[in-house]
Every structure is written in C-alpha cells, then in structure tokens.
Amino acid sequence: MPTSKTASLDRRRFLAVSAGAALGASALSACAGSVGNTANGSGSGKTTLTVMTVQNEWDKNALKAAEEALGMNINVIIWDPTKLNAMLAAKNPPDVVRGFGATETPYFAARGLMTDLDPYFAKSSALKVSDLDPVNDVWRYDGKKQGAGPRYGMAKDYSQDSMFWYRTDLFEAAKLDVPSATEPISYDEWLDLGKKLVKRRLGKVKVYGLNATGMGVFPQLMGMTASAGGSLFAEDLATVDFSSPEALKALQWYLDYAKADIGPSVTNPNPDGWDGPTYQANRMAMSCNGYWFGGLIGGDPKLAAASRFAPAPQLGGNRVSSCFGATGFWIPRDAKNKDASWKFFEWYFGGKPAQDRAASGWGIPSLTSLRSRMPQTNAFQKQAFQVQEQELPHFSVLSFTPYAQQAALEGVLTKVLPGAVKSGTPAGKVADTLNSRMNEQLAQGKELVG
Amino acid sequence: MSTGQITAPGAPSPSGEAAARPGPRTGAHSARRRRSLSSRRALSFYVFAGPWVLGFLALTAFPLGYALWLSLTNADGLSNNSRFVGLDNYREVFTDPETMSSLARTGIFTAITVPLTLAAGLLLAILVNQPIRARGVFRTLLYLPAVVPPVGAALTFKLIFDRDSGAANGALDALNLDGISWLMDPYARWVLVTLTLWGAGNAMIVSLAGLQDVPKELYEAARIDGANTWQSFSRITLPLLSPVLFFQVITGIIAAVQSFLPLLISLDPTPRGVTAVPEGNYLFMIHVFAQYFANGRYGYASAMLWVLFLIIVAITFLVFKLSKGAVFYAVDPEPDKQSRPRTLGGK
Numbered sequence: 162m163p164t165s166k167t168a169s170l171d172r173r174r175f176l177a178v179s180a181g182a183a184l185g186a187s188a189l190s191a192c193a194g195s196v197g198n199t200a201n202g203s204g205s206g207k208t209t210l211t212v213m214t215v216q217n218e219w220d221k222n223a224l225k226a227a228e229e230a231l232g233m234n235i236n237v238i239i240w241d242p243t244k245l246n247a248m249l250a251a252k253n254p255p256d257v258v259r260g261f262g263a264t265e266t267p268y269f270a271a272r273g274l275m276t277d278l279d280p281y282f283a284k285s286s287a288l289k290v291s292d293l294d295p296v297n298d299v300w301r302y303d304g305k306k307q308g309a310g311p312r313y314g315m316a317k318d319y320s321q322d323s324m325f326w327y328r329t330d331l332f333e334a335a336k337l338d339v340p341s342a343t344e345p346i347s348y349d350e351w352l353d354l355g356k357k358l359v360k361r362r363l364g365k366v367k368v369y370g371l372n373a374t375g376m377g378v379f380p381q382l383m384g385m386t387a388s389a390g391g392s393l394f395a396e397d398l399a400t401v402d403f404s405s406p407e408a409l410k411a412l413q414w415y416l417d418y419a420k421a422d423i424g425p426s427v428t429n430p431n432p433d434g435w436d437g438p439t440y441q442a443n444r445m446a447m448s449c450n451g452y453w454f455g456g457l458i459g460g461d462p463k464l465a466a467a468s469r470f471a472p473a474p475q476l477g478g479n480r481v482s483s484c485f486g487a488t489g490f491w492i493p494r495d496a497k498n499k500d501a502s503w504k505f506f507e508w509y510f511g512g513k514p515a516q517d518r519a520a521s522g523w524g525i526p527s528l529t530s531l532r533s534r535m536p537q538t539n540a541f542q543k544q545a546f547q548v549q550e551q552e553l554p555h556f557s558v559l560s561f562t563p564y565a566q567q568a569a570l571e572g573v574l575t576k577v578l579p580g581a582v583k584s585g586t587p588a589g590k591v592a593d594t595l596n597s598r599m600n601e602q603l604a605q606g607k608e609l610v611g
Numbered sequence: 612m613s614t615g616q617i618t619a620p621g622a623p624s625p626s627g628e629a630a631a632r633p634g635p636r637t638g639a640h641s642a643r644r645r646r647s648l649s650s651r652r653a654l655s656f657y658v659f660a661g662p663w664v665l666g667f668l669a670l671t672a673f674p675l676g677y678a679l680w681l682s683l684t685n686a687d688g689l690s691n692n693s694r695f696v697g698l699d700n701y702r703e704v705f706t707d708p709e710t711m712s713s714l715a716r717t718g719i720f721t722a723i724t725v726p727l728t729l730a731a732g733l734l735l736a737i738l739v740n741q742p743i744r745a746r747g748v749f750r751t752l753l754y755l756p757a758v759v760p761p762v763g764a765a766l767t768f769k770l771i772f773d774r775d776s777g778a779a780n781g782a783l784d785a786l787n788l789d790g791i792s793w794l795m796d797p798y799a800r801w802v803l804v805t806l807t808l809w810g811a812g813n814a815m816i817v818s819l820a821g822l823q824d825v826p827k828e829l830y831e832a833a834r835i836d837g838a839n840t841w842q843s844f845s846r847i848t849l850p851l852l853s854p855v856l857f858f859q860v861i862t863g864i865i866a867a868v869q870s871f872l873p874l875l876i877s878l879d880p881t882p883r884g885v886t887a888v889p890e891g892n893y894l895f896m897i898h899v900f901a902q903y904f905a906n907g908r909y910g911y912a913s914a915m916l917w918v919l920f921l922i923i924v925a926i927t928f929l930v931f932k933l934s935k936g937a938v939f940y941a942v943d944p945e946p947d948k949q950s951r952p953r954t955l956g957g958k
Contacts, residue, residue: 243904250688250909272689365789430887432774432794442775568905575887576709602906609690 208501209234213245213255214490230508233501242568249274254493256502262300262314262487263307263559264380264567267398269491270302271563271610275313276492276499278506282312287507294319294527298558299487306398308558314491315510318524320451321482321552322376323384323473325351326458330467331358331368331446342548345472345480348385348414351447352421358446359423368444370423372436375450378415378427378578379570380485383559385411389477398562399607401570401599403592411476412595413588420582427578440464451484455545456523465541470548473555482555489527525549564606565599573598682914687907700914710915713898714922720800720894721867724807729859732814733852739815740822750819757812765875768806769794772876794876800891803873814859821855822848853938861930865923871896895919 210233212219219227219237228235238244240259248254249269260269269275282290290312296319303310332339335358340346346354355371374381386393391407394400403412418426424445425431433439436448437457441464448454458468473482490509492502509515511528519526519534522542526532535549536542561567573595581591682700686693704710739750756764771778772793780790793802825848833843849856873892888897895915902912 243900246688246904246907269689273691274689363789429792430795432792438775566905566907569907571887572901572905579890605685605908606687609685609687609692611690611692 207233208498209236210257210498210501210505211236211238211255212257212259212490212505213238213240213248214257214259215240227505227508227514230512231501231504233504242566249493249495252495254495256496256498257490257492257505260314260489260491261485261567262297262316262489262491263483263485264561266300266313266491267302267307267561267563268566270311270313271304274494276494276496276502277311278313278315278492278503279311281503281506285503285507287511288315288528292528292530294525294529294532295556295558296484296487296525297527299484300489300491302563307560314489315506316487316489316527317510317515318453318518318526319484319487320453320524321473321549321556322451322485323381323449323482324451324548324552325447325449325471325474326440326454326468327447327471328440328443328445328467329469331443335446339469340471342469342471342544343551345475348474348476351474352414352418352423355418355423355447356421366422366424366429368446369425369439371418371447371449372424372431372439372445373415373418373426373449375436375448375454376485377567377571378574379567380483380559380561381449382408382411382415383561384473384481384483384485385414385476387481387483387557387559388473388475388479390479392559394560394562398560399564399603401562401596401603403595404589407477409588409592412592414476416578416582416588416591419578420585426582427575428582451524452522452545452549453524455542456521459522459536459542465539468541470545472548472552480555481557481559482552483557483559487527488524562603562606563610564603569602570599573602678913678916681910682917684910686909688909689907693910696910700911701918703911704915704918710895710898713893713895716891716893717868717870717895720803720870721864724804724867725860725863727804727808728811728814728863729856731808731811732859733818733856735811735815736818736822740819750816754812754816756809757816759810761810761872762875764806764809765872768802768809769876772802794889796889796891799873799876799889802876803892806872806876807867807870814863817855817859818852821852825851850939854940857930857934857938860934861927864926864930868919868923868926869896870894871900873897874900 210231212235214237216237216239224235224237238255245254245258254274260266266275282288294316296316297312298308300314300316301308301310301312327340329339337354337357340354351371351373355369355373357370358368359366359370360368383393386405386408389407389410391405393402393408393411395402402408415426418424419428422429425436425439431439436445436450436454439445440448440454441457441461452470455468455470458464475481490506492499492506496502515526515528515531516534518524519531520536522536522545526534535546537546562570577591577594577598580586581594683695683697684693685696685700735753739746739753743749759767770776772780774780774790774792774794777793779793783790791798793799829847829851830843833847838846871894873894874888874897876892896919899912899915899919902908902915
C-alpha cells in the first residue's frame with residue numbers, strides 16, 4: 162500500500178512508539194505478576210500465600226485444613242527446581258519453598274536469595290531454637306561453612322541417609338546372618354552381602370542385592386569419605402579432591418559396586434527414581450534409605466514383618482552418619498509475604514502437621530520435643546526406633562559447596578562413571594577426571610559468588 | 612476508507628469518489644486530499660499491524676536480544692557478579708566434547724526420524740487415498756496421534772514402556788519373556804524414535820492434501836501409455852508431490868533438531884534430574900536444558916541456542932540449494948521479469 166512520506170505517524174515513530182509500548186506492557190505484566198502474588202487471590206481480603214511444594218503432600222483436604230488453620234489462601238505451586246530457578250532469576254519467587262537443606266542451603270544463601278530467619282525464631286513462641294533438633298543446622302550457612310551462621314530454613318523431618326533397611330526373608334532364603342542392629346558393618350561387608358543376596362535370571366538381575374545410594378551418588382561419596390576420615394570438599398568448599406586416599410577409597414568402592422551390577426547405579430539406574438516400588442515388590446534385599454523409608458514399610462504389614470533397620474556402614478574408623486536431605490522449607494529473600502510465611506512455618510513445623518508427621522514414621526521430627534511421638538507400637542517400629550536412637554549421636558553436618566548445585570555435580574558423575582565402569586578405568590584416573598570437571602564448574606560458580 | 616482494491620501509485624481512485632464531487636479542484640486541494648487519504652491508509656495499516664509488531668517486540672525481539680546478551684556473559688541467573696566474557700561461550704560450544712557429542716547425536720536422530728516420518732506419512736497418505744470403505748474413519752484414526760499434545764504423548768509412552776508396570780513388559784511377561792528397561796540405554800533411543808513415528812499422522816495429512824491435488828488425468832494418460840504403478844508413482848506422484856515433501860523435510864528437520872520430548876520420557880525424578888537422561892537420548896536441547904537449570908550456566912546455554920539457530924539456518928539453506936532440480940513447482944516461484952504479471956493499471 163502506498164503511504165505518504167508526510168503521514169502523521171511515520172514508520173520510524175511508529176516503531177519507536179511500539180517499542181515503548183512493548184516495554185511498558187512488559188513492565189505492566191511484571192507488576193501484574195507481583196500484584197497477583199501479594200494481593201488476595203479470591204477477593205476475600207485474605208492474604209494469598211504461594212507455597213512451592215510437592216503435590217502428594219497437599220491434597221484438597223490438606224490444603225483446606227491449612228487455609229482454615231492459617232486464615233489465609235494458599236496457592237500451591239508444584240515443586241520443580243527448574244521453575245524455582247526461573248522464578249528466583251525473575252525475582253518473583255514463591256513465598257515459601259520446599260528444599261533440601263543439606264545440599265541447597267549454601268548455594269542459595271551464598272547468592273543472597275534466602276531470608277535470615279533468626280529474627281523470626283527470636284520472636285516466636287511456637288518455634289524455639291532450644292527445641293530444634295541438630296539437623297536444622299544444615300539450614301545454616303555463615304558464608305564459609307554449613308552448620309553455623311544464620312538459619313535460613315527448617316527441616317520438616319529428616320533421616321540419617323546412609324542407614325539401611327533389609328528384608329529378613331531374603332536373608333533367610335540366602336542363609337545369611339542379618340546385620341547387627343548396634344554395630345555398623347564395613348562397606349566391604351555390605352558389598353559382599355549385596356553380592357550374595359542378588360538373584361539373577363539369564364544374566365539379568367531379578368532381585369537387587371543392594372541399593373547403595375538413596376539420595377544421590379555425590380552425597381553418598383561425601384559421607385563415605387567422611388567416615389574414612391577425609392573430606393571430599395576442600396576447606397573453602399571451592400574444590401573437590403577425589404584423589405585423596407579417603408575419597409579414592411570411596412570412589413573405588415562405588416566403582417566396584419557398579420561393576421558388580423547388584424543394584425541400581427549410574428550404569429543401570431532405577432527407572433522408578435527411588436527404592437519404594439522395587440523394595441515393596443520383593444525385588445530388593447537391602448535399601449540405603451534412612452529412617453523415613455520406614456513410613457513406606459510400616460504401611461504394609463507383610464513388608465513390616467520382614468523388614469529391619471541397620472546402622473550406616475562405615476568405610477573407616479570415623480563413625481559418621483549424616484543427613485543428605487533434611488527436607489524442609491525456606492523463605493526467599495524476595496518473597497512478598499514474609500510475615501505470613503513465618504506464620505505458615507509456625508503452624509507447619511510446630512503445630513498439628515508436625516505432630517502428625519512425627520507419629521507417621523516418615524522421618525525423625527525436627528523438634529526434639531516431638532521425638533517421643535515417633536511410632537513404637539509394633540516390633541518393626543520398636544526395632545527401627547532403637548536403631549535410630551543409637552545412631553543419633555553420630556550425626557554430623559557435612560558442608561556442601563555454595564558454588565554448584567547437587568544436580569550439576571551428579572551430572573558429572575553420571576557422565577563420567579558409566580564409561581569408567583564399562584572400561585574398567587582405574588579409580589585414580591577416574592578421580593582425576595572428576596576433579597578436573599567438577600573443579601571447573603566450581604571455579605565458574607565461585608567467580609559468580611565472589 | 613479505501614475499498615481495498617489494488618491501485619497503482621498516483622492513479623485515480625477506482626471508486627470514482629473524486630470524479631463524483633462537483634466544483635473546480637485546485638492542485639493544492641487535491642494534494643491535501645491525497646495526503647489525507649494516504650495518512651488514513653497508513654493509520655489503518657499501523658492499527659492492524661500494531662498488535663503483531665508489539666507481540667513481536669515483546670515476545671520475540673526482546674527475548675532474542677536478551678539471550679544474545681546473556682550469551683556474551685557468564686550469568687547464572689541468580690548471582691549478581693556476572694560479567695561480559697565476549698565470545699568465550701561460543702568458543703566453548705565448539706570445543707566442549709559433550710556439546711559436540713550431543714549435537715552429533717541430534718544429527719543422527721534427525722537423519723533417522725525425518726526420512727522415516729516422511730516415508731511413513733507418504734505411505735499412509737497413499738493408503739488412505741484409496742477408494743476403500745470407511746476411509747474417513749481410517750484417516751481420523753491415523754491422524755489422531757498427531758492431535759495428542761506432545762507432552763501427553765511422551766507421558767503415555769513413559770507409562771507404556773515403564774519397566775515395572777508398563778504394557779510393553781506386560782506383553783513380554785505374558786509371553787514368558789523377561790522384561791526390558793525400555794527407558795534406559797540402549798533401548799531408550801528406539802522408544803524415542805517410535806514416539807516420533809507415532810506422530811506420522813501429521814505428515815500423512817499434509818501428503819494426503821498434496822496427493823489430492825494431483826490431476827487424475829495424468830494417471831489415466833500414463834495408464835493409456837502403458838505405465839505401471841511404480842512408473843506412475845515415480846514419474847507423476849513424486850514430482851508433483853515434491854514441493855509438499857520438501858516442505859515436510861524442512862519443517863521436520865527444524866522440529867527434530869529442536870526435539871525436547873526425550874526429557875519427558877526419560878526424566879529421572881531424583882536430584883540427578885535432567886543430567887541422568889540416558890546417553891542415547893541426551894540430545895542437544897537436553898544438554899542446553901541441563902546447562903541452564905542444573906549447571907546454572909545461562910550464558911553458555913544461551914550461546915548454545917544461538918549456535919543451534921545458526922545451524923538450523925545453515926541446514927535450511929543447504930537443503931534449499933540441494934533441492935534445486937528435485938522439487939517441481941506448479942508455478943515457478945522465481946519468474947523472470949518478462950513473465951511477471953502486470954499490476955492493475957498496467958504500470
């Protein structure tokens with residue numbers, strides 16, 4: 162269409178106006194986003210709290226109970242680390258976020274993304290610092306190490322994740338003595354038991370002898386190295402060293418485990434993503450999951466009758482039994498409703514939900530005052546409780562790095578280890594590769610954190 | 612308002628409104644009227660084009676520009692200390708073995724799925740183009756998978772091929788055969804290829820439309836000349852269908868190179884997440900995703916996406932060049948100036 166050069170709105174001006182309008186629209190939509198998070202979503206005048214959490218713990222009834230108890234509307238966003246990162250990057254995070262205190266606190270805290278909860282704890286009558294289980298220290302970070310400094314979150318419950326469950330029926334079938342309930346076995350003994358318990362058919366595993374990693378390979382290697390008297394991370398948490406004698410011992414053990422093909426590993430991952438279905442289906446003799454896994458077992462009387470709990474195996478003389486999760490909640494620095502978020506904290510961690518969780522057997526409560534509520538009715542529960550009580554003194558906080566997320570380090574292991582297992586690469590060489598690739602990532606992260 | 616008819620610049624309005632107005636007309640008055648008309652036309656153009664331009668600026672130009680800027684930094688999206696790194700990220704794309712292997716894997720995946728999908732779509736189109744009973748039902752059934760949202764299709768496949776509760780292993784179990792870990796290496800890549808082929812109904816419907824445009828007289832003439840079925844297919848059907856097939860090749864390559872569905876059918880719901888996707892399905896876009904959200908390397912991942920964009924442009928250009936002589940257009944897309952149709956008004 163022909164247009165006049167003297168038209169009142171020429172192309173250049175039009176594009177300039179359009180660009181301005183587009184930026185304006187973006188700004189408006191951003192404002193709209195923030196308004197949506199802060200204002201009442203239902204028009205009832207109540208605060209709307211946006212909680213990012215997992216779906217299976219928040220059915221309609223739970224949500225209704227929460228809204229009634231808190232007197233606010235709750236907008237649940239399904240937990241997704243990708244979505245969380247995107248929301249944090251956009252400075253429009255949820256008000257409350259579910260997370261793994263043990264592996265996430267340094268990363269987010271070092272970037273200034275978490276709210277310091279110390280002032281809230283100081284004022285609270287529902288949550289007293291003196292009542293906090295030591296596991297809550299994994300939610301602390303002082304800028305140099307985990308376990309000290311401000312509290313950035315709180316665990317809803319926890320486990321010492323290297324402890325393991327075993328099926329007495331499969332031990333009986335294999336004519337093996339069951340592990341001690343008081344004395345930890347060595348990792349080598351554990352591997353040997355796994356080899357004896359595995360059942361194969363036509364060369365394929367029908368019943369796993371052992372799953373050695375419940376919460377990821379990297380934290381497990383951290384725990385093993387610590388129990389051998391070493392540390393996977395350097396003191397400044399900026400590098401890893403798989404070549405130290407203790408870490409190399411742990412790495413060699415894992416390579417042997419994966420090569421033995423007696424359980425899920427980086428070379429043969431469990432498609433379910435966790436041990437529950439496999440263990441329940443009589444296809445796993447020993448499962449490395451802490452006390453929380455007892456919640457699943459306790460819900461199945463036959464399984465409970467055949468299952469027992471054991472202390473964490475040890476790679477050396479240093480008895481360490483860490484927690485690799487300490488799943489709980491934290492409040493992002495840019496959250497819009499911090500006071501309402503804390504109200505949620507007090508109710509969720511100190512109110513009826515916390516009491517119910519403590520009695521369910523799905524993890525150890527994170528308030529010491531609730532420990533007496535842990536289930537001890539039947540033989541299975543009593544045995545698990547006793548073993549857990551004996552393990553508690555050996556809990557320690559292992560500092561995770563602030564310079565990379567666990568997924569990134571697991572990614573390196575997932576890429577490097579399968580080839581190494583298949584080719585039989587010596588552990589020393591594998592350690593060098595891991596050091597090189599992980600330290601490169603950590604250096605990039607350190608540059609960004611400063 | 613203009614009637615919308617095509618008018619040569621400077622030509623009198625075909626509506627005749629100027630001619631119908633009585634009274635003498637000065638040159639200045641006429642020029643003012645022309646300017647006013649032009650302004651109104653310009654305004655109507657801008658009003659109609661405006662929403663698209665706004666959408667383009669806000670949703671395409673700005674994100675692209677921002678991604679380009681990110682690709683020149685070491686940003687992780689969460690830290691405040693990111694800095695300009697020039698072309699370092701681009702250099703790394705071409706020197707990182709993992710990136711290169713994921714790119715090569717994507718190339719192989721594309722080389723397998725595009726021809727297979729094209730062939731399957733064409734075969735199905737030929738079959739449902741036959742005068743058979745309940746032809747419409749077959750067409751609908753075969754097209755149905757293409758209508759299923761890709762996410763739904765991927766999750767369905769995940770359920771079918773689940774190791775413990777999937778129908779595929781259920782069938783093997785019924786035959787007293789051992790189950791297979793379909794979603795792990797080495798089977799995962801073939802599940803992915805199957806999933807891609809499952810959506811061949813889309814190619815079928817495009818090919819079917821092309822087939823129905825082939826004049827029947829050509830087949831009749833060929834039959835009279837003694838041509839057999841294969842000769843009719845290769846000398847009539849394929850050449851006349853070539854623009855349609857070419858379109859599918861181009862769009863198929865672009866879709867395959869950007870394939871992201873394997874994430875859904877192989878995602879491990881543990882902290883390992885996306886990095887635990889089986890190696891066979893670890894395609895370029897999944898590596899991009901891992902760099903963004905597992906490794907927090909927004910800058911590097913953005914550079915990878917820009918490189919992918921350039922690769923797609925290059926492949927498209929190459930395919931266009933290679934297709935010369937193989938694609939037969941009913942109308943020459945580049946007519947010479949002599950044969951170009953004249954505009955209204957003969958200018």
